Amino acid sequence: MAKQELYDKSPIRAFDKATNGGLKAGEIGLVTAKKGMGKTSVLVQFGMDTLLNGSHMIHVSFDQQSANIITWYDGIFTEIAKKINSNSDELKADVMRSRTILNFNQENFTLPRVVNTLNALAAGGIKVAGVVIDGVDLKQVSAEDLQTVSSYAKATNVKVWMAATAEGNKIEDCVPATLEPLFDAVLNLEQNGSINLNILKLRDKKNIKSTMKLDSKSLLILEK
Numbered sequence: 001m002a003k004q005e006l007y008d009k010s011p012i013r014a015f016d017k018a019t020n021g022g023l024k025a026g027e028i029g030l031v032t033a034k035k036g037m038g039k040t041s042v043l044v045q046f047g048m049d050t051l052l053n054g055s056h057m058i059h060v061s062f063d064q065q066s067a068n069i070i071t072w073y074d075g076i077f078t079e080i081a082k083k084i085n086s087n088s089d090e091l092k093a094d095v096m097r098s099r100t101i102l103n104f105n106q107e108n109f110t111l112p113r114v115v116n117t118l119n120a121l122a123a124g125g126i127k128v129a130g131v132v133i134d135g136v137d138l139k140q141v142s143a144e145d146l147q148t149v150s151s152y153a154k155a156t157n158v159k160v161w162m163a164a165t166a167e168g169n170k171i172e173d174c175v176p177a178t179l180e181p182l183f184d185a186v187l188n189l190e191q192n193g194s195i196n197l198n199i200l201k202l203r204d205k206k207n208i209k210s211t212m213k214l215d216s217k218s219l220l221i222l223e224k
Contacts, residue, residue, distance in 0.1 A: 002084065002091050003052060009083040011221035012049040018212055018223075019202055023185055025129070025157040028150055032166035032174040032200075033189035039163040041219035042189070042197070043132045044072045046161045047099070048080070050130030056098040057130035058121070060114055066101050073099065079218040100126070106137075111145040115152045122156065133162045138176055146182045171200040171207075189214065197221060 016022040023029045029046075033039045050057035061069055077092055102117060111133075118131065131153075153160045166174040169190045175183060186201040197212040211224045 002086055002088075003054065003095060005084045005086075006080055006091075006095070007049070007052040009080055010049045010052055011045050011080070014212060014221055014223050015197075018210055019185070019199065019208070023159050023161070025159055026154040027184035028146075028153055028160045028162070028182065029185035029187065030175060030183045031161060031163045031187045031189070034167060034191075035165055037189045037191065038195055038214050038219050039165075039189065040072060040134055041076070041214065042187070042221065043134055043161055043163045044076050045221060046159075047130060047132045048073060048076050048095075050159070051095050051098050052080075053129070054098070055129030056100070056127055057132070058100045058102060058118065058128055060102045060104065060131065060133040062104055062106050062109065062135050066103065069101050076220070079220055106135075111136075111141060112148045115148050118152060118156075128156065128158055131158055131160045133160070136162045136164045138164045138179060141179065143178045143182065146179050150182050169198065174200060194224070195219075196224075 012022065031039050031042045047057050047059055059069060073096065077095065104114065114133065118128065122128065149160060152158070166188065168174065169188050171180065171186055174188055175186055183201065184203055188198045188200050190196045190198055194216065195214040197210060197214065199208040199210045200206065202208055212221055213224050214220065215222055
């Protein structure tokens with residue numbers, strides 16, 4: 001019951017409301033922003049939402065210190081748990097039990113290699129519902145690489161969210177034109193008094209009006 005309450009209070013409910021259901025199983029989304037703006041926080045919130053829904057998720061990172069990633073999840077869990085006045089270690093352990101962290105080195109990272117690892121986990125009996133991949137350098141990604149991820153997502157009905165650094169706020173600044181068609185959603189964090197969460201793309205629609213931002217302290221997604 002407590003896990004369901006947490007799911008109902010998840011900041012992703014605001015995102016789902018603004019996007020008529022959010023990212024669907026088998027689709028790929030992208031979170032973009034300048035460095036230090038909050039991409040990882042948003043990515044972790046998507047990952048946490050999968051966990052609160054009682055499903056297994058995988059967090060792919062280049063941070064070799066898994067403790068840093070765990071700290072992000074602990075922080076987001078604590079902020080959501082405040083909404084139901086519950087932050088028990090037993091509940092947190094139950095939620096986090098379905099999380100797997102995969103660390104890759106930037107030097108030998110490729111998206112097909114990630115997909116091979118995900119397929120190996122599936123062959124081992126791990127049923128995954130969500131994957132988040134932090135710190136992707138889109139300049140080093142080919143359309144063929146991204147198509148491999150897209151094919152994996154569709155074949156397994158997995159939601160995949162990635163995060164990448166972008167210096168601008170328009171879709172052409174955030175994702176190369178060769179890759180943009182393969183993303184079902186593209187989000188951008190923009191500093192404009194507050195940190196606004198802009199929806200640059202959602203399937204066949206562009207620049208959807210958004211009333212979402214990140215809370216200045218918790219960095220949780222909320223409506224303005």
